Amino acid sequence: MLLDVVAYAAARLVLVAVLTGVIYAAGSLVVDQFPLVVALLFAIVVALPLGIWAFAPLRRRATASIAAFDERRRTEREQLRARLRGDDSTSG
Structure with missing residues (x-):
């Protein structure tokens, strides 16, 4: 994710330069x-x-990687909350 975002930001900065x-x-x-x-x-x-x-293709790739990262984080957070409640039904 970080590489895609940095590539998009760098491309925008180079364009300004x-x-x-x-x-x-x-x-x-x-x-x-x-x-x-x-x-x-x-x-x-x-x-x-x-x-x-x-830079539409770079922007779409960066947005997609951010969305995937957010989804993974959301899933991990839900699993952690389930474990803290004592639910063993979620097996990751």
Whole structure:
């Protein structure tokens, strides 16, 4: 699960970095001293919807692995509660 989430987050961060570079380069061609902060802010705004669309397979894989992890945790919690109640009918 952790690998899928980290891969998705890293892909989103790389997208922001690339867009920042592109916007900064384009802005520097137009304006003499284009602020890097402005390029970064524009990149974040553009990367939000673009990343959702471009990295849909990574997002779906990360979401599926989180759901599987949550289901395992929920099952283990229910088994623990059953053991604490003294129910021996659950055999994992």
